[in-house]
Amino acid sequence: MAKARGRVIFEEDLCKGCGLCVSVCPTKIISLDNSTINAKGYHPAIVIEMDKCIGCANCAMMCPDVVITVERY
Amino acid sequence: MTVVFEKTKGLTDVQTHYCPGCTHGIVHRLVGEALEELGVLDKAIGVAPVGCAVLAYNYFNCDMHEAAHGRAPAVATGIKRVRPENFVFTYQGDGDLASIGTAEIVHVAHRGEKISTIFINNAIYGMTGGQMAPTTLIGQKATTAPLGRDEAHSGKPIKMSELLATIDGAKFVERVTVTTPGHVRKAKKAIKECFKLQIEGKGFGIVEVLSTCPTNWGLTPEESLRWLEENMIPYYPLGSFKRPKEDD
Ligand SMILES: Cc1ncc(C[n+]2csc(CCOP(=O)(O)OP(=O)(O)O)c2C)c(N)n1
Numbered sequence A: 001m002a003k004a005r006g007r008v009i010f011e012e013d014l015c016k017g018c019g020l021c022v023s024v025c026p027t028k029i030i031s032l033d034n035s036t037i038n039a040k041g042y043h044p045a046i047v048i049e050m051d052k053c054i055g056c057a058n059c060a061m062m063c064p065d066v067v068i069t070v071e072r073y
Numbered sequence B: 001m002t003v004v005f006e007k008t009k010g011l012t013d014v015q016t017h018y019c020p021g022c023t024h025g026i027v028h029r030l031v032g033e034a035l036e037e038l039g040v041l042d043k044a045i046g047v048a049p050v051g052c053a054v055l056a057y058n059y060f061n062c063d064m065h066e067a068a069h070g071r072a073p074a075v076a077t078g079i080k081r082v083r084p085e086n087f088v089f090t091y092q093g094d095g096d097l098a099s100i101g102t103a104e105i106v107h108v109a110h111r112g113e114k115i116s117t118i119f120i121n122n123a124i125y126g127m128t129g130g131q132m133a134p135t136t137l138i139g140q141k142a143t144t145a146p147l148g149r150d151e152a153h154s155g156k157p158i159k160m161s162e163l164l165a166t167i168d169g170a171k172f173v174e175r176v177t178v179t180t181p182g183h184v185r186k187a188k189k190a191i192k193e194c195f196k197l198q199i200e201g202k203g204f205g206i207v208e209v210l211s212t213c214p215t216n217w218g219l220t221p222e223e224s225l226r227w228l229e230e231n232m233i234p235y236y237p238l239g240s241f242k243r244p245k246e247d248d
């Protein structure tokens, strides 16, 4: 198991499901959750394997709606 | 634990009306971060355009003024001349700045007004539904150019950064984009440099940001970034066109 170095927090109801964060995550851990619809009516971005996050903030750089907070350990 | 990224105080908590994946949002964030990091948020006055960014006054966490289409540089001139101690910027699209407001932007540069302009070039009139802009590429389809822009009919797309760089009063001119995390970081650096110029009282500065309009381009947000890289960057080269000289 990869050593956890980063953590991302998505403010789910602000997400517009654009997928830009998904496309730039180097560890490919972000996906759009097709099983839910958020308050805005979109499939929000989620991270399941958080232990693989490296805290690079690529996702936050590309998010047009400032949905994401990034922490590093 | 350290927070390496969180929302800037330069933006309000109002949710934007921008379409999913529209890069207007990324640029808003960079402007908000630059204002906060340079410590001018308390004295910043922004001027919003007509175009998709018409509601920008709800999003930037500073005083804002709305201008008629293309006239943001004229409104900003008035504000800066009456309140020179304030930090004054305009945020304008390509229809706003390169079409109806060409005279205003040229003369704000010509007079060397000490304001800063963020210019969003998405090669289209976004707000009104995708009409051809002066910046629309040859062959690019628009509702008013259904077969694509034809050079014989409409000329070649206008390069505003190159044009403005020829004007003496423009001291900082740079073109950037936001298609990758690396480009986003570079764009922020350029915006901060441009804003610093005003803080130092050196004259007019502009950052042109090649931006996307997924909705009117008819592409997904990610496809739009790639389309921009493949089609816009070759015609609108990125880079610095002008920096202040030693004696400026
Ligand atoms: C005087 C005037 N003429 C025309 C319009 C219609 N109009 C509104 S937005 C717009 C174009 C905006 O395009 P751009 O500046 O590129 O901004 P974008 O929406 O692409 O960000 C036009 C022509 C108007 N509002 N006022």
Ligand code: SF4
Residues within 6 Å of the ligand: A006, A007, A008, A024, A025, A026, A027, A028, A029, A030, A047, A052, A053, A054, A055, A056, A057, A058, A059, A060, A070
């Ligand atoms: S911080 Fe980096 S690794 Fe973590 S989710 Fe975002 S893009 Fe992926």
Ligand code: SF4
Residues within 6 Å of the ligand: A010, A014, A015, A016, A017, A018, A019, A020, A021, A022, A044, A045, A062, A063, A064, A065, A066, A067, A068, B021
């Ligand atoms: S970039 Fe932002 S808005 Fe787009 S899917 Fe990711 S979190 Fe949602």
Ligand code: SF4
Residues within 6 Å of the ligand: B017, B018, B019, B022, B023, B024, B052, B122, B126, B127, B212, B213, B214, B215, B216
């Ligand atoms: S119409 Fe285009 S420029 Fe306007 S918000 Fe939508 S994607 Fe952005």
Ligand SMILES: [Mg+2]
Residues within 6 Å of the ligand: B051, B093, B094, B095, B120, B121, B122, B123, B124, B125, B126, B133
């Ligand atoms: Mg436009």
